[in-house]
Amino acid sequence: MNTKPRAAYVHIPFCTQICHYCDFSKVFIKNQPVDDYLRALLEEIRAYEPGPIDTLYIGGGTPSALSAAQLEFLLEGLASIFDISQVQEWTLEANPGDLSQDKIEVMANAGLNRISLGVQTFNDRELRQIGRMHQEKDIYENIDRLKAAGFHNISIDLIYALPNQTMEQVKTNVQKALALDIPHMSLYSLILENHTVFMNRMRRGQLNLPQEDLEVDMFHYIINSLKEAGYDHYEISNFCRPGYESRHNLMYWDNAEYYGLGAGASGYLNGVRYRNHGPIRHYLNAVEAGNARVYEEKLSLKEQMEEELFLGLRKRAGISIQRFEQKFQRSFEEVYGAIVAQMLEEGLLIREGDRLRTSQKGLFLGDTVAERFILE
Numbered sequence: 571m572n573t574k575p576r577a578a579y580v581h582i583p584f585c586t587q588i589c590h591y592c593d594f595s596k597v598f599i600k601n602q603p604v605d606d607y608l609r610a611l612l613e614e615i616r617a618y619e620p621g622p623i624d625t626l627y628i629g630g631g632t633p634s635a636l637s638a639a640q641l642e643f644l645l646e647g648l649a650s651i652f653d654i655s656q657v658q659e660w661t662l663e664a665n666p667g668d669l670s671q672d673k674i675e676v677m678a679n680a681g682l683n684r685i686s687l688g689v690q691t692f693n694d695r696e697l698r699q700i701g702r703m704h705q706e707k708d709i710y711e712n713i714d715r716l717k718a719a720g721f722h723n724i725s726i727d728l729i730y731a732l733p734n735q736t737m738e739q740v741k742t743n744v745q746k747a748l749a750l751d752i753p754h755m756s757l758y759s760l761i762l763e764n765h766t767v768f769m770n771r772m773r774r775g776q777l778n779l780p781q782e783d784l785e786v787d788m789f790h791y792i793i794n795s796l797k798e799a800g801y802d803h804y805e806i807s808n809f810c811r812p813g814y815e816s817r818h819n820l821m822y823w824d825n826a827e828y829y830g831l832g833a834g835a836s837g838y839l840n841g842v843r844y845r846n847h848g849p850i851r852h853y854l855n856a857v858e859a860g861n862a863r864v865y866e867e868k869l870s871l872k873e874q875m876e877e878e879l880f881l882g883l884r885k886r887a888g889i890s891i892q893r894f895e896q897k898f899q900r901s902f903e904e905v906y907g908a909i910v911a912q913m914l915e916e917g918l919l920i921r922e923g924d925r926l927r928t929s930q931k932g933l934f935l936g937d938t939v940a941e942r943f944i945l946e
C-alpha cells in the first residue's frame with residue numbers, strides 16, 4: 571500500500587539577482603509570469619490530494635523575492651491544500667535585504683516557524699564579488715526584525731573558500747555568525763558548477779581560489795569554533811544548538827519520501843525519484859496538461875539501499891542497522907558486511923551497537939566515503 575509522504579518541498583524559481591556561483595533552477599524575476607506560476611504551483615499540489623504533513627520547505631530561487639501579496643497568496647494556498655494542523659517545521663528561504671516588515675507579518679500570520687537566510691558572508695566586498703545584492707547591515711536588520719516578530723528558529727547559510735578569501739576572513743565570518751545568537755547554521759565550501767560566472771572566470775584563469783589544504787584548515791576551524799560555542803555538527807555541512815536540527819533536511823537524509831513541487835523541483839514518491847520541468851513556460855504548460863514531470867526513475871532495491879547508506883551516513887548519528895533490515899528485508903551483514911569491515915579498519919566508520927556512523931576522518935572525505943557503498 572502506498573502511504574502519502576509527510577514532507578513537501580516547494581520551489582520558487584525567481585531571484586532578484588543571479589549569483590556568480592549558482593547553478594540552481596532559477597530565473598531573474600523581472601518580467602516573469604509570477605502570478606501564473608503561483609497558480610500553477612497550487613494546481614500541481616492540489617492534484618496530489620496530499621494528507622497531513624510534518625515538514626514544509628519553501629526554497630528557491632528566492633521565495634522572499636515574491637511581493638508581500640504574492641507571498642500571502644502562496645502561503646494561504648498551501649495552508650488550504652495541505653493539512654498543516656500537525657506541521658512541525660515550516661521553513662521559508664529568504665535573502666537578507668528582501669524581508670520587509672509586511673512580508674514578515676505575512677509569514678508570521680501564516681504560521682511559518684523557521685527562516686533560512688542566505689547570508690553567505692558578512693564581508694561587503696566578498697558579497698559583491700559573488701554577485702549578491704545585500705550588504706552586511708541588511709543581515710543584522712533582517713534578523714532583528716525576524717526576532718521581533720517572534721521567529722527564533724533562524725538558520726543562516728555561509729560559504730567559505732571564496733575567491734581570495736583568507737583564514738582571517740573566515741574567522742571573522744564565524745565570529746559574526748556566532749554573535750547573531752541563532753540556533754542553526756549551514757556552511758558550504760564554494761563549489762564550481764558548470765554554466766556559472768565563476769566557472770567561466772576559472773577557465774579564463776581569473777579566479778583565485780584557496781588551495782585545498784587551506785580549505786581543509788578553514789573547515790577544521792569552523793567545526794571547532796562552532797562546537798566550542800555549543801553547536802552540534804549533526805550533518806556534514808550543518809550545525810545546530812540542541813533540538814534545532816532541520817527536521818525537513820533530516821527527512822532527506824533518512825531517505826524518506828516527499829513531494830517535490832514547482833518548476834525544476836525533484837521529489838521522491840512511491841519509490842520513484844522524479845523531476846519537474848525547469849523552464850517556467852514548460853512547467854506552466856505541463857501543469858495545464860496534467861503532468862509537471864519531465865523525468866522519472868523507479869529505484870531498484872539495490873539503488874534504494876545505496877541511497878539509504880550514502881544519505882544516512884551524512885548525519886553524525888549515522889544509520890540504524892535494524893531499521894535498514896526492517897525496511898529492505900535484507901541482512902545488513904550480507905549486503906554490506908565486507909565493505910563496512912574494511913572501512914571500520916580504515917577508521918572511516920564507527921560502529922556503536924545498532925548504529926553505524928562516519929568518523930571525523932570519514933566526514934571530511936564526504937562523497938568519497940559514500941561512493942564505497944555503491945553495490946557491484
Ligand code: SF4
Pocket residue numbers: 584585586587588589592593594596630631632665688
Ligand atoms: S544563490 Fe540563491 S539567490 Fe543567488 S542566484 Fe542562486 S538561487 Fe538565486
